[in-house]
Each structure stands twice: as C-alpha cells, then as structure tokens.
Amino acid sequence: MLPRSVAEELRRVAGDDAVIVSPNDLRIFERDGSIEGAMPDAVVLASTTEQVSAVTKIAARSNIPVVPRGAGTGLSGGAVTIRGGIALQVTRMRRILEVDTVAQTALVEPGVVNQELSLAVAQHGLFYAPDPSSQKACTIGGNAAENSGGPHCLYYGVTTNHVLGMEVVLADGSVHWVSGDTPDRVGLDLCGILVGSEGTLCAITKIKVRLLRVPPSIATMLAAFPSIETASQAVSAVIGHGIVPAALEMMDSVTVGAVEAHYHAGYPTDAGAVLLVEVDGIAESTRELMAAISRILTDNHGFGLREAQTPAERELLWAGRKGAIGALGRIKPNYYLHDGVVPRSRLPQVLSAVGEIGEHYKLPVANVFHAGDGNLHPNILFDMRDRDVLPQVESAGEEMLRAVVELGGALSGEHGIGLEKAAFMPWIYSEDDLGAMHRVKDVFDPAGILNPGKIFPDPSRKSVHLAGRTGLAIEARWW
Amino acid sequence: MVSAPAVEKPASAEALAETLREAASQRLAVIPVGGGMASGMGDPAMRRDVELHTTRLDRVVEHSQADMVVSVEAGITLEALQEHLARAGQFLPIDPFHSPGHTIGGLLATGWTGPLRLRFGSPRDFLIGIRVATPDGKLATGGGRVVKNVSGYDMMKLHHGALGSLGVIVAASFKVFPKPLHDVTVASDGGWADAERALATPVAPSALEVFSDGRTLARYTGSPDAIDRVVRDLGWARVEQSVWAEHSRRAPERWARIAVPKEKLREIVEGLADWWASPGVGVAHWAAPDAASIRDVRVRAEAAGGTLVMLAAPDDLVRDVGAWGTPPRTIEIMRRLKTAFDPDGVLNPGRFVV
Numbered sequence: 050m051l052p053r054s055v056a057e058e059l060r061r062v063a064g065d066d067a068v069i070v071s072p073n074d075l076r077i078f079e080r081d082g083s084i085e086g087a088m089p090d091a092v093v094l095a096s097t098t099e100q101v102s103a104v105t106k107i108a109a110r111s112n113i114p115v116v117p118r119g120a121g122t123g124l125s126g127g128a129v130t131i132r133g134g135i136a137l138q139v140t141r142m143r144r145i146l147e148v149d150t151v152a153q154t155a156l157v158e159p160g161v162v163n164q165e166l167s168l169a170v171a172q173h174g175l176f177y178a179p180d181p182s183s184q185k186a187c188t189i190g191g192n193a194a195e196n197s198g199g200p201h202c203l204y205y206g207v208t209t210n211h212v213l214g215m216e217v218v219l220a221d222g223s224v225h226w227v228s229g230d231t232p233d234r235v236g237l238d239l240c241g242i243l244v245g246s247e248g249t250l251c252a253i254t255k256i257k258v259r260l261l262r263v264p265p266s267i268a269t270m271l272a273a274f275p276s277i278e279t280a281s282q283a284v285s286a287v288i289g290h291g292i293v294p295a296a297l298e299m300m301d302s303v304t305v306g307a308v309e310a311h312y313h314a315g316y317p318t319d320a321g322a323v324l325l326v327e328v329d330g331i332a333e334s335t336r337e338l339m340a341a342i343s344r345i346l347t348d349n350h351g352f353g354l355r356e357a358q359t360p361a362e363r364e365l366l367w368a369g370r371k372g373a374i375g376a377l378g379r380i381k382p383n384y385y386l387h388d389g390v391v392p393r394s395r396l397p398q399v400l401s402a403v404g405e406i407g408e409h410y411k412l413p414v415a416n417v418f419h420a421g422d423g424n425l426h427p428n429i430l431f432d433m434r435d436r437d438v439l440p441q442v443e444s445a446g447e448e449m450l451r452a453v454v455e456l457g458g459a460l461s462g463e464h465g466i467g468l469e470k471a472a473f474m475p476w477i478y479s480e481d482d483l484g485a486m487h488r489v490k491d492v493f494d495p496a497g498i499l500n501p502g503k504i505f506p507d508p509s510r511k512s513v514h515l516a517g518r519t520g521l522a523i524e525a526r527w528w
Numbered sequence: 529m530v531s532a533p534a535v536e537k538p539a540s541a542e543a544l545a546e547t548l549r550e551a552a553s554q555r556l557a558v559i560p561v562g563g564g565m566a567s568g569m570g571d572p573a574m575r576r577d578v579e580l581h582t583t584r585l586d587r588v589v590e591h592s593q594a595d596m597v598v599s600v601e602a603g604i605t606l607e608a609l610q611e612h613l614a615r616a617g618q619f620l621p622i623d624p625f626h627s628p629g630h631t632i633g634g635l636l637a638t639g640w641t642g643p644l645r646l647r648f649g650s651p652r653d654f655l656i657g658i659r660v661a662t663p664d665g666k667l668a669t670g671g672g673r674v675v676k677n678v679s680g681y682d683m684m685k686l687h688h689g690a691l692g693s694l695g696v697i698v699a700a701s702f703k704v705f706p707k708p709l710h711d712v713t714v715a716s717d718g719g720w721a722d723a724e725r726a727l728a729t730p731v732a733p734s735a736l737e738v739f740s741d742g743r744t745l746a747r748y749t750g751s752p753d754a755i756d757r758v759v760r761d762l763g764w765a766r767v768e769q770s771v772w773a774e775h776s777r778r779a780p781e782r783w784a785r786i787a788v789p790k791e792k793l794r795e796i797v798e799g800l801a802d803w804w805a806s807p808g809v810g811v812a813h814w815a816a817p818d819a820a821s822i823r824d825v826r827v828r829a830e831a832a833g834g835t836l837v838m839l840a841a842p843d844d845l846v847r848d849v850g851a852w853g854t855p856p857r858t859i860e861i862m863r864r865l866k867t868a869f870d871p872d873g874v875l876n877p878g879r880f881v882v
Contacts, residue, residue, distance in 0.1 A: 151791050152789060152790065152791050195678065196678045196682070198676055198678075202676065206649070206653060207676060207678075209682065209685075210649065210653050219861075225857070225858050225861070226857070226858075227858060229833060230789045230833070231787055231788055231789055231810065231833050231834045231835065232645075232650075232787045232790075232809055232810050232811055233639065233641075233689075233785065233787035233811060233835060233837070234787070234835060234856065235835050235837060235852045235853060235855070235856055235881055236852075236855070236856045236858070236859065236862050236881045236882065237686065237689075237690055237693075237694075237862045237865055237866075237882065238652070238685045238686065238688060238689055238690075239858055239861060239862070240685075241652065241682060241684075241685025241686070241688070242681060242682060242683075242685050242686050244682065244685075245678050245681070245682050246681055246682075250681075262732075265730060285594050288594075288596065288706075289593070289594060290706075291617060291706030291707060291708070291709055292706070292709075293705075293706070330731060330750070330751075330754060331730045331731055331754050331757070331758070333751070333753040333754040333757050334731065334750055334751040334753065334754030336753070337751040337752070337753045337754065338751055390674045390675075390676050390677060391674065392592060392594075392595040392597060392673060392674060393594065393595050393596075393675075394592060394594040394595050419676075422674075422675055422676045423595070423674060423675065423676075424676050457672075457673055457674075458672075458674055459672045459674050459677040459679045460679040461677070461678050461679050462674070462676040462677060462678065463676060463678055464678070465678050466678070466679055466680060470679075474679070474680060477672065477679060478669065478679075478680060479668075479669070481666040481667060481668050482668050482669045482670065482680075483680075484666070484668065485660070485662070485666075485668035485670070485683060485869075486670070486680050486681045486683065488865075488868040488869060489681055489683075489686065489865070489868070490681075491868065492861070492864045492865050492868050493861075504680060504681075
C-alpha cells in the first residue's frame with residue numbers, strides 16, 4: 050500500500066485523473082505480455098517529462114519502486130511491478146514532435162506506437178525500420194527500453210542501431226539528453242548503454258530515431274521444405290552465398306497448420322517447415338536477388354516456391370507470420386515462449402533438442418522464428434485449466450533455454466531478460482561479468498528504485514514460477 | 529611486480545589483467561597501446577608509467593563462416609583479420625584512416641571509422657561481444673557470439689569509443705559481412721553538388737567522400753544489375769578500387785575531426801583548405817593549420833550541435849586548444865562511470881574527457 054501522503058503528492062504533480070490507486074483499476078496493470086504478474090501500488094499516467102521527473106523524485110524520496118511502462122506488450126516481465134510501487138505509464142505521451150525529412154530523423158514521445166510512426170512518415174517516402182511483431186500496439190519507448198527486434202532486423206539492425214538520442218529521467222528525477230544526431234560525440238556512449246536497459250537505469254521521455262527511405266521494390270517469397278533441418282540448411286546456404294535478405298523467417302508444420310486454418314494465406318500445410326523470404330531495393334536488385342535465392346532454396350530441397358504478386362498478397366503472407374501466435378490458440382488456449390538465440394549453424398541441433406523436450410513433457414511446441422538471426426521462438430502450447438501442467442511448461446521452457454546456452458547461444462535475442470530470465474543470467478555470465486553490469490546499475494540508480502528485481506538474479510527468488518493467469522494465445526497478435 | 533617506467537607486453541588476457549591490477553595497486557598510470565596508430569588522439573596523458581601493449585594478443589579465437597561471426601583477441605591488426613576473413617569470402621566493414629597497422633582493440637577504443645561507415649555504420653553497430661580487463665584485475669565479458677542479443681546491459685557500447693578509460697579491451701566478437709557481389713568505384717570533380725547527387729541515387733552508395741579540391745569518390749556495392757544501372761545513370765568515371773587503400777593512408781600531422789549533423793557539414797568545411805569529408809555521415813577530417821583556426825572551426829561545429837576533436841598534433845598545440853572541446857552536459861554521469869570502473873584514475877589519466 051502506498052502511504053496516503055505519497056498518493057496525494059502524485060495527484061498534485063500529475064493531476065487527479067492521472068493517478069490510479071483503486072485495487073480494481075490497478076488490476077489492469079498487473080501484467081504485461083509475459084507470464085507472471087504483480088500488482089502495483091499506484092499507476093501514474095504521465096503526460097510530460099516534468100511529471101515523469103516529479104514522480105520519480107517523489108518515489109526516490111520515499112524509496113518506492115518506479116517501473117516505466119509503455120503498452121505492456123513486453124514478453125519478459127519487464128513492466129511487471131514485482132516489488133509493488135509505481136507503474137509509470139507513458140502512453141499519454143504519444144506525440145510525434147518533429148519529422149525532419151532532410152536529415153531523415155523523427156523526435157517522438159515514448160508512448161508513440163511503433164507502426165504509427167511508420168504510417169505518419171510514409172507520405173515522405175520514409176519508414177522506421179525496427180518492426181516487432183507487436184508493432185500495432187507496442188511503443189517506441191518500450192522498444193528503446195527493451196532494444197526490440199523484429200523480422201526485418203536481419204538486414205536493418207535492431208532498435209539500438211536506429212536510436213540517435215534520448216531524453217531520459219534518472220533515478221534522482223534529473224532530466225538529461227544523451228547523444229543526438231551528431232556522429233562521433235565526445236565522451237562515453239550513455240545512449241548506447243541506456244537503450245536496452247529495460248527500465249532499470251532510466252525512464253525514457255523522448256526518443257530521436259533514424260528514418261530510412263522506403264525501398265522502391267519489395268519481393269516476398271514463400272517456400273516449403275520437407276523438414277525443419279532442410280529449411281535451416283537452406284537459410285545457411287542463402288546467407289553463405291553472400292545474400293542478406295531483408296527478412297528470413299521460418300515456421301514449422303504445427304504453426305503452418307494453425308496459421309493456414311486461421312488466415313487462408315496459402316501456406317502449404319503438407320510441408321515440414323516454411324520459409325518466408327523478403328528482399329528489397331530497386332527492381333533490378335530484388336529481381337536478381339530473388340532469382341538467386343530461388344535457385345539456392347530449390348537446391349536445398351525447397352519446393353512450392355511462391356512469390357507474392359501483389360501488395361495484398363504480400364500483406365497476407367506477413368499477416369500469417371505476424372499473427373502466428375494468435376492462430377496457435379486453435380491448438381491450445383495458452384502459450385509460453387522464450388526467444389533464445391543461437392549461432393545460425395546450430396539451428397537444426399537446437400530445434401531437434403526443442404522437439405525432444407516437448408515430447409518428453411508431452412507438450413505441443415510450435416516454432417515460428419527469425420531464422421536468419423538464429424533467434425528462436427518455441428511456443429509451448431498448453432491449457433491453463435489443467436493446473437498440473439504449469440510446472441511442466443516451466444521446466445520445458447527452462448530446458449529449452451538451457452539447450453540454447455549449451456549450443457553457444459544467448460538467453461534473449463529481443464524480448465529482454467526482465468523478470469522471467471533473471472535467474473538464468475549466471476548461465477551465460479560469470480560473477481565478474483555481472484559485477485561489471487552491476488557497477489553500471491549502481492552509477493545510475495544507487496538506491497535501486499528503478500524497476501527492481503529485473504535483469505540481475507535475485508537470490509531471494511530461487512527460480513521463476515508460473516503463477517496466476519497466463520498468456521491467452523487467442524488474444525495475442527504478437528510476440 | 530611491474531614498476532615504472534615499464535613497457536609491458538603480456539601474452540594472455542589473464543596476464544594483461546594481472547599486470548593492470550599490479551600497476552593500479554601502485555597507482556601507476558597505465559597507457560593501453562594497440563597498433564599505436566591513434567596514439568595522438570586526446571589530450572597528452574598527465575603521466576605515463578606503464579605502457580600496456582596488446583600486440584601479443586593477436587589470435588583469431590574463432591571464426592564461423594556459416595554464422596558470419598568472428599571472435600578475435602584485441603591485438604590482432606585489422607589487416608591480419610581481413611586477410612583471414614577474405615579466405616571465407618567475408619570482411620569486416622571498417623576502413624580507418626592512418627592505415628595500415630590499427631589493432632581491433634585500438635579501433636574499438638578510439639571509435640575510429642572510415643568511408644564505409646555510410647553503408648555499414650560504425651563498429652558500434654556490428655560489435656556483438658567484448659571482453660575487458662579492469663584495474664581490479666578482473667576480466668568481464670559482455671554480449672556474446674550471436675548476432676542479436678539483449679541478455680543484460682549492452683556493455684559493448686560502454687567501452688566503444690571510451691579510449692580505454694574504463695578498462696582495456698582484450699577480445700571482441702563481430703558480426704561480419706559477405707564480400708559484396710559487385711563493388712564499383714566512380715569519381716567526379718563536381719564537389720558537394722555531385723556528392724549530393726550520388727547520395728540520392730536509388731541505391732545509396734556504400735561510401736562517398738568529397739575532398740577540398742572538389743574531387744568526389746563514390747563506392748557502390750550490391751547486386752550487379754542494380755549497381756551497374758545506378759552507376760550508368762550517375763555517369764561518373766570508373767576508377768580502380770585501390771583508391772580506397774590509398775585514401776585510408778591519410779593522416780595529417782595536425783589532424784582535426786569535425787562531426788556535425790550531416791546536413792550542416794557543408795557550411796562548416798566550406799572555406800577551409802585541405803580536408804576530406806563523408807557528407808552522408810556528417811564527418812570531416814581536416815589538416816588544421818593553427819590553433820586560431822581550430823578554435824574558430826570548433827566554435828562553429830559546436831554551435832551546430834557537433835564536435836571538433838584532435839586526432840593527432842604536436843603536444844603543445846593540443847595543450848593549447850584542448851583535444852575535446854566543450855565537455856558534454858552529461859559529464860558528471862560519465863565521471864561517475866569512470867570512478868566505478870577505475871576508482872584510482874590509473875587508465876589514460878588526463879587523456880580522455882573523463
């Protein structure tokens with residue numbers, strides 16, 4: 050419970066309509082897109098940088114946790130108020146402040162929805178490249194905090210490659226600009242360390258991003274393969290030929306079945322795996338690259354190659370990919386996924402391990418992922434009404450991540466460590482490695498009020514437990 | 529036990545960390561050295577008790593051709609690494625000036641880049657893992673060997689461009705790139721106007737350099753049909769690829785680097801003599817004549833939101849003008865980071881901004 054005096058102070062700085070303390074209303078903010086939830090003591094719907102700063106100062110004075118929150122679509126528990134405190138919601142800060150078509154940059158508030166930015170700058174022939182599958186809902190602020198990826202990051206890079214500078218509020222409430230649109234700035238790269246810090250080092254109140262020119266030509270192709278292994282080899286072969294497509298996505302037969310039943314996008318349901326490949330550029334280049342890719346895929350057991358002939362067809366192919374997890378609700382109502390990443394050549398090995406783990410626990414697993422990056426998304430499908438299944442799901446997920454790490458991989462490619470994977474950090478980092486990260490944390494947030502309980506293993510929490518409600522796949526259109 | 533003055537060339541990362549610890553425990557000033565190609569960057573160090581060379585850490589630790597990932601020790605030269613990668617049809621898109629001779633560790637510490645930054649970004653964008661020795665003798669790794677990774681803080685960003693002020697880089701992993709299918713360089717004498725035309729071609733150039741004498745070089749990489757069409761439409765004369773190796777040898781004796789928002793670069797360098805620039809990036813390199821003109825250009829660069837940094841010059845000139853210019857507004861946060869990693873201030877004392 051928040052002391053009444055603190056609630057009053059919050060109302061004074063943010064306004065009566067911007068502070069929520071009633072338990073029924075707080076429940077909406079209990080969870081993000083991940084598994085575990087916890088109730089905040091208060092929610093503040095901030096509208097300005099000054100309010101974010103003032104709220105943080107109040108929290109600092111009373112030693113109350115502050116957890117910055119965007120759309121709440123995150124998948125690692127980054128926005129969950131695991132130690133209570135204030136959920137600092139920034140979705141009211143949703144203005145695109147400035148679009149510079151000459152410099153090709155945009156200055157946005159953190160609550161701007163990812164896709165809205167691309168739609169807003171499309172009239173200038175520009176777009177914002179990082180495209181998480183949740184882009185219809187997730188915010189640029191959340192993307193910057195999590196260093197989000199997306200299908201097209203294979204070629205274009207992830208969020209950190211597109212953030213030029215940020216206005217941030219530190220744990221003491223002070224407001225700073227880090228970096229900007231000048232290359233080679235003097236001093237340490239504060240912006241670089243703050244992007245992807247998952248709300249544990251700062252709250253983000255403005256973001257300056259790079260915009261890119263919309264490519265004049267885009268070619269998208271679907272190819273079927275007899276198995277996940279052959280599809281994985283085809284992925285390596287494409288890249289081994291010196292071609293880095295804009296996107297290179299894979300879906301296994303379980304996913305394809307669900308997607309086809311839901312979207313009727315023309316995905317081949319008799320395939321063991323399906324690849325979605327996209328190249329962009331000028332017409333000469335997409336034609337040439339797609340011809341080369343077609344040859345490589347066919348040489349590597351690809352069949353049923355089909356190139357989208359119209360923008361509508363392309364949209365449909367992508368709708369199936371980006372909505373895949375929602376479609377999985379046809380198989381089981383709930384899902385649990387990790388996003389471990391392995392060196393690309395280890396994909397066949399790790400996917401066969403994932404399959405074996407699913408079989409061992411008698412849980413269906415649907416794979417849909419960024420194959421070009423080696424970034425897995427194994428969805429463990431289950432029905433939460435069967436209460437005994439939860440520990441099984443948890444153990445299966447942990448074993449899958451373990452397999453990823455044993456093959457030289459990392460815990461998360463784009464979803465973040467958050468609450469969910471904090472306990473696993475010692476699998477990939479030594480005490481000294483984590484110690485160095487802790488030094489950074491202590492510089493920015495010595496009292497530990499910003500998003501406590503995230504990223505770093507918490508000795509008081511022995512392991513992660515699936516508790517309470519879980520993600521309803523049928524509701525989710527993203528991961 | 530190390531004692532000053534010393535030149536130490538440890539043969540392993542562990543030995544380097546131990547040497548660093550010994551030096552720090554006696555509060556000896558440590559100057560990390562790679563290839564020495566950027567040794568003129570920054571203010572003159574206040575003390576130089578121990579030179580800590582990485583040159584014996586020169587191995588390719590692991591290169592997976594299929595994964596397009598390479599891990600190297602920090603003391604390997606860029607040329608040795610490129611030769612290794614070329615055997616697999618791959619390369620690292622870094623082409624710094626004052627080449628050859630840079631080490632990978634030195635390039636990461638200084639953040640130096642070259643013309644290819646236009647297409648590929650700086651190493652900041654494709655550095656995926658780092659290992660650093662700190663003055664307490666510890667070795668800390670950040671990132672990993674996968675091309676996409678959000679596991680923990682992005683420690684690569686912290687050390688890239690930090691001029692060894694927080695620790696000594698001992699190893700690094702990179703995402704590498706396939707050799708382009710087609711790689712063509714063309715030249716004109718049309719200066720800025722032509723440079724702007726080249727930047728607007730439907731396939732953007734991978735490198736574009738304009739020189740104070742009006743010469744302009746553009747490099748196009750990609751699929752053959754597309755590149756040939758773009759180059760034909762542009763209508764410039766083809767030149768040998770060797771112009772780039774020649775270009776990368778540039779290293780003025782009094783060397784200033786100007787970085788501003790790219791649309792403001794032209795007005796800053798126009799009227800100056802003896803410079804070359806990447807207009808698509810916003811960086812220019814200038815053979816500066818004297819302290820007065822450096823001050824004048826720095827004032828204009830900073831007013832445009834940018835910087836002027838001395839990459840090399842006689843010590844007395846650097847002392848006179850200062851290597852870095854006006855400290856960033858966030859300098860206090862940077863100082864706290866410095867203190868957290870190097871509490872006794874033994875690394876490159878006085879050379880960097882913190």
